[in-house]
Amino acid sequence: MGVARSTSTRCEGKVDGRPATFYYHRDEEEDRGLRYAFGIDLGPDNFTTREDADYIPAQNIIAVLPAQTALHDDYVVLFVEEHRTPSGADEEDSTYALPVVRSMAATSLPSGLVEDFAPSALSCWSTCSGDSSEDISLHVIVSSGSGARLAERFYVSAVKQVLGHVGLQQDTQYMVHYTQSESTITDLVYSTILPKANEGVSQAIILLSGDGGVVDVVNALMSGTRSERYVKPNIAILPFGTGNALAHSLKITTDKTMGLSTMLRGHRHNLPIFQATFSPGARLLVNQGRDEQDLHRDQAQGGAPTVFGAVVCSWGLHAGLVADSDTAEYRKFGAERFQMAAKEALFPTDGSTPHAYKGTVSILRRNSSRGAQSQDGAAEEWHGLERSEHAYVLATLVSDLEKGFTVSPASEPLDGKLRLVQFAPQEGDEVMRIMGLAYQGGKHVEEDAVGYEEIEGLRIRFEEEDARWSRVCVDGKIVRVERDGWVVVRKVVEEVVDVVCMAV
Ligand SMILES: Nc1ncnc2c1ncn2[C@@H]1O[C@H](COP(=O)(O)OP(=O)(O)OP(=O)(O)O)[C@@H](O)[C@H]1O
The missing domain is CATH 3.40.50.10330 (Probable inorganic polyphosphate/atp-NAD kinase; domain 1)
Incomplete structure (x- = not known):
């Protein structure tokens, strides 16, 4: 049987050599963090409400490090303070956008705090x-x-x-x-x-x-x-x-x-990563879409142009708005640039409807009873989407494409599952409504119009005359595919890089 974790601790120690009382509340509540006060004899009940106690929210703590002294009970609490814009300064001035790192020398901290914020031994x-x-x-x-x-x-x-x-x-x-x-x-x-x-x-x-x-x-x-x-x-x-x-x-x-x-x-x-393999004429667009570059050619794929990704491979509205908003002018607006470009794509100035992307989309699904053997031994089978026009086709390994935009709510950190979000052409207002639901925790996937599933792979054959509509986005990079060209997306089995994460 495990030992129950105490949720709050009160103890006596020192801050920068001065005797202090610490109070650490480790519950997942908003007021989780370290409080400390000098020379005040307080009961635990009123500690959190005292204005004379200093407070470092858990959200601001970087780590609690053992101090490089002879005493085993000495620590350095590393934390950030949000930079406050001084009165009279420009609120938009990026000087004040970054947090400031602070450190505090402390002795005899609550053991729960030391445990919760210890640096990783294998970092x-x-x-x-x-x-x-x-x-x-x-x-x-x-x-x-x-x-x-x-x-x-x-x-x-x-x-x-x-x-x-x-x-x-x-x-x-x-x-x-x-x-x-x-x-x-x-x-x-x-x-x-x-x-x-x-x-x-x-x-x-x-x-x-x-x-x-x-x-x-x-x-x-x-x-x-x-x-x-x-x-x-x-x-x-x-x-x-x-x-x-x-x-x-x-x-x-x-x-x-x-x-x-x-x-x-x-x-x-x-x-986890995926490989996007393209038809021979595919080119990487660089320099804000003005120039083209050759892609790496993968000998294991018969010398086909290839890009690897860890986030997203998309065609249609998403790829278009990432590509169109990759200009110095748009970049000034941060993540808002994607929404600005989306509005332009969905409500063209000539009053026409949003573009219907023409192509054949096939999905590789796991099938336990029949189909070809996959790389990891499970059976798989290709299925074609019946329609030939699309608004949104996006395969992803992650849940969020930007802060609050949960494109794939079922995705867990590093679960290695490729998921597809796709839907047919709609009126601009309807697309706006559907994708607006992604900002509400990924509710768009509950819409009847939206297809959402775990897939093993994706294949698109582009049937567009104008190359503008055959642009594919791989993790922000834009690849333009030739007329009648194609892309195949598959998960990569080989492991080549680790990422540092606390959520797994
Ligand atoms: N000094 C530089 N000169 C030219 N290009 C640069 C320079 N530094 C970075 N880059 C390029 O700028 C691009 C920035 O990509 P990065 O993904 O880091 O930022 P982002 O596009 O703003 O963010 P995100 O991909 O998360 O939306 C990369 O292609 C990178 O190679």
Whole structure:
């Protein structure tokens, strides 16, 4: 029989050497957190209501670290404070958008607090720091072009300080890489991370970026050759993109620490990925859709153009609005850019109805009684959707594509299940209503018009004249497929990278 966890603790200790009374409430209520007061003799009942007690909400605590002193009862409480906009300052000024890291030296903290916020023994940072610059295997990647471009500032003001608290110094125990171009992350993986992984070295990446940074790492690892000694690198995500689908879906954003708590307290788990294989003429659109690039060609797929993803592969409305809103002008609006582009797609200025996407969609379903053998031995069978026109076709490995937009409510963090959301063309107002339900916890999947199911794979053959309607989105990247071209999406069985997460 397990021992019941006490929900609140009151004890005497010290804060910065001054005698203090601590009160820790560990229930899942809104007021969960650490309270402390100096020189006040309080009963537990009135502690939470006292205004003279200081309060650190659980949502703000990054970790409680053992202090590097001789005394085993000394700790450092690392937490964030929200940056308050000073009176007279511009509310929109991004200087005030980032939380500030604070630390507090404490002795004899409530044991429940120490337990709940202990750093993970197998976290990314503890196993990968080197002793000399040659064997550094911890990399901080700062994606300067992501989201609202706050990553660089957060590294300097917060991440560096937090890593210092766990005894890690820049250039000695870890390297920092600032992205200079779209290929910086790919180049780093090819030049350093993949060769070391192939030598059997365990490596960690602290990635300040959106989903794009993760997908760059995944694609570079998958596109190269992996040796028998290959050891999966692991990624701790600090969400600095626009959508941050992975971070939201892995519950990294449920507290106020911008991923710092997960970085210190999370555990490594395999990141499920999928492969999207395209017909020979498919091209990656870059430079805001102005230029094209060749895709990686996968020899295992007969040299077909390939992109790997960890989030979403879509065609129709979703892919269109991601592509159309990827301009400097739109990006200024953050995640709102997707909704703005959706309105333009659903209510064309010439008064016409939204585009009906023409193509043949087939779904690979698990079938226990018959069908071809899948990679993991279960039987599978392809089924064609009867209609030839579509509004929305989206396969995903995650629950949320942006904060509050729950496209696949059945998806659990890292469950490795590919799910399909699809529906036929509708009036703009009706599409708006359906997709609006995704912001209500994913209620759109309860609509009769919406198909929602777990799938093993997806195949689309595009029957569009204009290439604008044959754009496919893979984790924010846009691939344009040629006329009569196709894409096949399958889950990848091989494990190539871990992600740090607390929700599993
Ligand atoms: N300095 C840079 N110059 C040019 N491109 C950059 C630079 N830094 C990052 N990038 C690119 O900008 C893109 C940003 O992608 P990322 O996903 O991180 O942010 P996002 O698109 O704002 O967020 P999300 O994918 O979560 O919506 C990536 O393709 C990345 O390679």
